[in-house]
Amino acid sequence: MTNIDKASHPDSALFSELPSADLASRIADQVLQAIGDGRLIPGQKVAEAQLAREMGTSRAPVREALRLLESQGLIVSHPRRGFFVHSYDADELDDIYDLRECLELHAAEAAVARITDADVDRLAAQVELLKRLAQDGQMQEQVTQDYEFHRMLCALGDNMRVVRLFDQIATQLRAxxxxxxxxxxxxxxxxxxxxxxxxxxxxxDAARLRSELKEHLEEARFQVVALFRNDNG
Incomplete structure (x- = not known):
């Protein structure tokens, strides 16, 4: 496990200073983003003192933010050792993909009933962005924008609880x-x-969308879990 060591990265802070309002949730958002984009990796220690220093606040709201993320399964704490990014095993990732599939299939069914041509055009533009990123070799950004496509689809179901749950699942899978x-x-x-x-x-075509989306998600699930088992077996 690797501690976040600012001394080893003197020219670039992981986090930006925050205003005083609603600090805990803002801190949690920044840590969540860092986990999602790979700046904080599973198993890495999250140092309260460094976060407080970089964000220009005391340690109390930092601790509150980390407890919030712990309640969501993204951070774990160990007595006398501190907070760490949650580490995943292959079985846990498989479970998360299973939940994602249930959630997205439900959201897609709701989306078909209300989707407009303009909505489809926006989704199609997002797919074209994925293709450009693939051509440019921007792997990390492609992963980010791939999840954005699926978030857009979930949002068309007009249920923000579904979208919030998708965000949590996506962060875990991106990690x-x-x-x-x-x-x-x-x-x-x-x-x-x-x-x-x-x-x-x-x-x-709701039936075709369900079939194609299920195949799309299950292929990703199979490949990612298999690679994870191979790398960590």
Whole structure:
């Protein structure tokens, strides 16, 4: 486990200073983002003193923020050792993918009933962005924007509780992928695999969308969990 050591990165702080209002939730948001984009990796210690110093606050709201993230399963605490980013094993990632599939299939069914042509155009534009990122070799940004596509789809179901739960699941899965250090498949193939979802949405074909989305998610689940087992077996 690696402690966050500012001395080893003197020119770049992990976190930015925050205003005083609603500090705990703002701190939690920054830590959540750092976990999601791989700046904080599973098993890494999260030093309260460093967070407080970089964010320009006391340690009390930092501790409150970390307790909040602990309640969401993203941070763990150990007596006399401090807080750490939660580490995942293959079985846990498989469970998270299972929950993601249930959530997205439900959201997609709701989305088909209310989706507009403009909504589909926005989703199609997001797929084109994924393809450009694949061509440019921007793996980490492609992962981020891939989850944004699925978040957009969930949001079209018009249930913000579903979206918030998706955000939590996505952060956990992105942390696992960051630990792998690579995509589970060819980036171009990943981007193109969204085309069938766009086609089903344009046709407002709920049955086809469910089938294609289920296959899309299960392929990602199979590949990521298999790689994780191989790397950590």
């Amino acid at each position: 696992g992928i960051a630990l792998l250090g690579r995509n589970y498949d060819d980036p171009w193939e990943i981007a193109q695999s969204h085309d069938v979802l766009i086609d089903a949405l344009r046709q407002k």
